[in-house]
Each structure stands twice: as C-alpha cells, then as structure tokens.
Amino acid sequence: MLAALRHGREEAFEQLVRLYGGRMLAVARRFLRNEEDARDAVQDAFVSAFKAIDRFAGNSRLSTWLQRIAINAALMKLRSKSRKPETSIDDLLPKFRDDGHPLRAPLPWKEDFDALIQRSEVRALVRERIDQLPEPHRTVLLLRDIEEFDTEHTAKLLGISTAAVKTRLHRARQALRTLLDHHFRGDAA
Amino acid sequence: MTCREFSEFLSDYLASELPAEARQAFQQHFDECPTCIDYVKSFESTIRLGQCVCTHPDDPVPQDVPEDLVKAILAGRKKLK
Numbered sequence: 001m002l003a004a005l006r007h008g009r010e011e012a013f014e015q016l017v018r019l020y021g022g023r024m025l026a027v028a029r030r031f032l033r034n035e036e037d038a039r040d041a042v043q044d045a046f047v048s049a050f051k052a053i054d055r056f057a058g059n060s061r062l063s064t065w066l067q068r069i070a071i072n073a074a075l076m077k078l079r080s081k082s083r084k085p086e087t088s089i090d091d092l093l094p095k096f097r098d099d100g101h102p103l104r105a106p107l108p109w110k111e112d113f114d115a116l117i118q119r120s121e122v123r124a125l126v127r128e129r130i131d132q133l134p135e136p137h138r139t140v141l142l143l144r145d146i147e148e149f150d151t152e153h154t155a156k157l158l159g160i161s162t163a164a165v166k167t168r169l170h171r172a173r174q175a176l177r178t179l180l181d182h183h184f185r186g187d188a189a
Numbered sequence: 190m191t192c193r194e195f196s197e198f199l200s201d202y203l204a205s206e207l208p209a210e211a212r213q214a215f216q217q218h219f220d221e222c223p224t225c226i227d228y229v230k231s232f233e234s235t236i237r238l239g240q241c242v243c244t245h246p247d248d249p250v251p252q253d254v255p256e257d258l259v260k261a262i263l264a265g266r267k268k269l270k
Contacts, residue, residue, distance in 0.1 A: 010263075017262050021254030030243060039258055046262045050269060094228075100191025105224045109231045123242040130239060145236055146243045170200040177235040184234070 002062070005053050017046060020063055024070040030142055031074035033131055037081070038074070045073035071147065075157060078139065089134050092175035107185040116184070129179040137172035144169050190218040195225050199232055 004012035024045055028038035049069050056065055095103040116122050130138060143154045144165070155162045195218050201207050202215050219225055 013266055014259070014263060017259050018254060021259065021262070022252040025254060025258070026251060039255075039261075042258065043262050043265055047265050047269065050266050094196050096191075096193040096196075100193040102192050102196075102224060102228075106228045106231060108227045109234055113234055113237075117238065117241055117245070123245055126238050126242040130242075141239060142243075145239045166200065170197075173200060173232060173235055173239075174196070176239060177232055180235060180238065181231065184231070 002053075002056070002058070013050065016049075020066045021046075023063065024066055027067055027070045028074045028077075030146070031071065031139065032077055037077050041073040041077045042070060044076070045070040048073065071143075072157070075139070078135065087134055089137055089171050089175050092178040093171065094174060094178070106181070107187060109181075109184045110186055113184075122183075125183060126180065129176060132179060133172055133175055137168050137175065140165055140168040141172040141176065145173075190214045192218075192222060192225055192228075195219070195222070196228065199229065203233070203236075 001012055001015060005016060021042060024042050025038060028041040028045070029035070032038045032041060045066070049066055052069075056062070094106075097103055110116065130141065133141065139158065140154060143149045143157065144151070149157070151162045151165050155165045158165070160168075195215065198207060198211070198215065202212065205212075207215060219229065
C-alpha cells in the first residue's frame with residue numbers, strides 16, 4: 001500500500017482512509033468533546049499525512065504514525081478553540097488540616113474492582129468523569145495514561161516543561177480519583 | 190512525613206522517581222499510615238480505570254468511517270494536487 005500511496009494512486013488513498021479513519025476518529029473523539037471538531041481534526045490529520053507520506057520512513061507501523069498525526073491534529077484543534085475559562089481543579093484535590101492529616105480520611109474502594117470494570121455503564125461513567133476534568137489536565141492524562149506517551153514527548157507536544165507535565169498529571173489523577181470516589185468507595189450503592 | 194506530603198509526591202513515588210532518601214521516608218509513612226494505604230489503593234485503581242476504559246476489549250474501536258467524512262477527506266486530497 002505504501003508504494004501505491006507514494007505513487008499517488010487514488011484508490012490507495014481511499015483504502016488508507018477506510019482502513020485507518022475509524023481508529024483516528026476514535027482517537028480524536030477522546031481529545032475533542034465535540035463530534036464536529038473530531039471530524040475536522042481527522043480531516044486535517046489526513047491532509048498532513050497525504051503531504052508527508054513521502055517522508056514516512058517506515059520505522060513505526062503506518063497505524064501508529066497515523067495515530068500520532070491524529071493526536072497532533074486534535075491538539076492543534078484544542079489550541080485553536082476559543083479558550084473558555086476553565087473550572088479550577090483545586091476543589092477536586094484532597095484537603096488537609098494544618099497538621100498535614102486529611103480533612104476526611106479516605107474510605108477504601110470496593111474490592112470487586114475487576115468485576116466492576118467489566119460493566120459497560122461503569123466504563124461510560126469513568127469516561128464521563130475524565131471529560132469533567134479541566135482541559136489542560138484532561139489532555140495530559142490522556143497523553144500520559146491512555147496514549148502512554150512519556151513525559152518528555154508529552155511536554156514537547158504541549159509546549160510545556162516536563163515539570164508541568166508531571167504536576168498536571170498528578171493533579172489530574174487526584175481529581176479523577178475524587179470524581180470517582182463517590183461511585184467506587186466501599187459504602188457506595 | 191505527613192499525609193499531605195505523601196499525597197503530593199505519590200505519582201513520583203509510583204513511578205520510582207523519588208531520590209533514595211525521600212523514597213525511604215515515603216515507604217516508612219506508607220508502612221505506618223492506614224489512611225494513606227487506602228488512598229494509594231484507590232489512586233492506583235483510578236489510573237487503571239482511566240487506562241482500561243479507553244482500551245477495553247468490549248468497547249471495540251469503530252472501524253467504519255462515516256461516508257461523508259471519507260468523501261470530505263478525499264475531496265481535500267484532490268485540492269492538494
């Protein structure tokens with residue numbers, strides 16, 4: 001397929017879109033909470049891929065290369081959106097007394113955790129809670145914990161320092177834990 | 190070490206990125222503080238949840254691309270030529 005793409009064969013480009021477009025759309029939807037934006041990002045990603053196909057060195061799989069382009073396009077889209085004032089993450093972080101002890105001791109979470117995540121409604125709930133995180137924190141969580149990019153690569157993609165990536169990731173995990181606590185702790189229905 | 194400090198550096202601890210001395214203090218607090226043990230378990234579960242809900246085998250990635258999107262992408266390519 002790669003040779004056909006490099007020769008500019010139309011049917012190869014269509015095959016590429018049909019083969020990998022669904023996966024790229026799924027990736028874009030993770031980052032962009034709006035379907036129209038996700039579709040725009042996939043279109044932009046394919047334009048970038050078509051332009052760069054001659055430079056694809058084949059070191060990674062074509063699907064991985066396209067996925068990275070889709071993530072870049074989604075991040076560009078996020079940056080270009082008019083910035084809404086973000087809700088502060090502070091309310092979702094653990095609270096402590098002056099002596100360093102927690103304001104409220106955390107309750108242990110349910111033990112049947114592995115069984116819980118088999119339920120589709122539980123997975124939908126977790127995805128909803130991830131979407132509730134403030135944008136800069138949600139993006140770092142997606143890049144680090146879900147796409148599994150390392151700290152340096154994440155920092156480069158976002159144009160921020162590695163220290164900022166680490167802080168945002170930690171805050172995002174703490175906040176997500178708070179958002180899920182009500183549903184997963186032992187006394188939850 | 191207090192529970193606040195423990196909480197603040199938890200991600201660094203889990204990623205084994207703490208200097209040896211801090212790691213030792215961290216471990217000591219962890220061994221003695223049931224509150225933090227519960228917090229760590231739920232924190233680790235949170236990370237796992239985030240990872241598996243986006244890649245769970247029962248939530249297959251849709252392979253189909255909406256037809257209008259395919260057409261728009263291919264039309265965009267023609268403009269490039």
